[in-house]
Amino acid sequence: MKWVKALQEITPYKPGRSIEDVIQHYGLKEVVKLASNENPYGCAPSVQEWINSASIHTEIYPDGFAASLRGKLAEKHGVDEGAILFGNGSDEIVTIISRALLGPDTNTVMAATTFPQYAHNAKIEGAEIREIPLTDNGQHDLDGFLQAIDEQTAVVWICNPNNPTGNLIPSDDLKSFLEKVPSDVLVVLDEAYFEYITDPGHVDSMTWLNQFSNISILRTFSKAYGLAAYRIGYAISDPTIITELNKVRNPFNNNSFALSVAEKAIEDEAFIEQCRALNHQQRERFKQYAQEKNIRLYDSETNFVLMEVPNDTDVASEKLLHDGLIVRSGNALGIPGFVRITIGSEEQNDKLFQAFDRLWMEG
Incomplete structure (x- = not known):
């Protein structure tokens, strides 16, 4: 072979x-x-009750646009419907981003140690991987990230809070970092654990979308929503970025039942x-x-x-x-x-x- x-x-x-x-x-x-x-x-009990009584037309393909869930998430986050990309878990979105932006003539910057799928997908695409060691207390070394970025850098991965250390980057530090990253470099803010944050000083990165057109915020239904079995993740970015990423996304990548369950879940905050x-x-x-x-x-x-x-x-x-x-x-x-x-x-x-x-x- x-x-x-x-x-x-x-x-x-x-x-x-x-x-x-x-x-x-x-x-x-x-x-x-x-x-x-x-x-x-x-x-949520309300979601489990819905699951027990739900019926799906198994012969019909899923809604490839995920229109109903898309509308509710757009309203929840105050964004345009065209700013949302759905994945079969946020893992698939990592794959989509890597396939769309990385190749042998590019490099990508990430922490060491962090979510391993960033490096895994970069290797498959043949990109150079630049891993910046965490600080002694497990934090991202954002100054080290900036030093590693050059003209061939296509994607920067920020897992926040970080997996596996759990550390949350102070919002002021992260915003200052974003202000220094070149506008043609996509910064992925992977926020799978966003719903568990209790730090009173944390600023929701969704409020930065109008200021930074080169960020992509990843969220998931697998963690706090308790829907890991259904594999629904999503990214929110400038619509022009989402348009390009949708060229890579497989059609019908989320099944009908999962989309319906996620839609029900966001009703029970x-x-x-x-x-x-x-x-x-x-x-x-x-x-x-x-x-x-x-x-x-x-x-x-x-x-x-x-x-x-x-x-x-x-x-x-x-x-x-x-x-x-x-x-x-x-x-x-x-x-x-x-x-x-x-x-x-x-x-x-x-x-x-x-x-x-x-x-x-x-x-």
């Missing part, structure tokens, strides 16, 4: 262990999955507010636990934390599996010595803290 040369340097995405797999392998009765940053509270409050409450528990145990914990504005473990990260993750807890090893994320833990419910976190006590006692 005449495979694309870039594939020789890439390995397929390796998903974490499933609940069913861990139950069977370790002989457990109950397993808590805290590895993929899913919403432990599920989706009270559920999002409840999840944000519950998550913040439990996130504070992690901070308090780390302080009491003198364990290093990255500052997070997401629904996950990156927490220190006493030994090799894979070993620690394996021990936690024996306790019925699935977490993400930092070795797989490029941050050894830490595990990424989804912030669960109060009961789930109680179990996690008890297992962490044993982990540190055993060393």
Whole structure:
């Protein structure tokens, strides 16, 4: 086979262990999955009720324009309907952007470490990847980003809050950075965890769309909305950017049922507010636990934390599996010595803290 040369340097995405797999392998009765940053509270009850009663004409193709959901999101964010691009999860939008803008004669700038799909897609397109190390506290080095940008830079990726560290870039710093980026460079603000932010000083980047015509804001229904199974993500940009990206997007890339579920979900903002409050409450528990145990914990504005473990990260993750807890090893994320833990419910976190006590006692 005449495979694309870039594939020789890439390995397929390796998903974490499933609940069913861990139950069977370790002989457990109950397993808590805290590895993929899913919403432990599920989706809104109003959405679940709608799902149970919904009917879809299975023989009809989806609305390729996603008109109904598009209209509601445009109203929600105060943007033109032509400013929205839908993807099969925001992952697909990363692929669309990469395919539209990256190639062997371009480079792309991103943090190290950050969401791995940026680099993955850039490699496939043959672009040069310029990774700027995070600061000691896990923040983006925006000055380093500016130094790395040149005439061949096509895309800059900013994951905010960042995955896997959870750090939120101060709004003043980010806005100052955007003011210095050349106008022909697309800056992607990947905000998958936007709904979990509680920092009172944070400014919604949607308010910057009129000032910066070269930004693309990514959001998703997979996290706070609890709809990861339906794969609905979206980007909001200047309509001229969306027009070009739509040339790359596959038609009917979102299925009818998923579009309808997402449309129902945005009607229940009270559920999002409840999840944000519950998550913040439990996130504070992690901070308090780390302080009491003198364990290093990255500052997070997401629904996950990156927490220190006493030994090799894979070993620690394996021990936690024996306790019925699935977490993400930092070795797989490029941050050894830490595990990424989804912030669960109060009961789930109680179990996690008890297992962490044993982990540190055993060393």
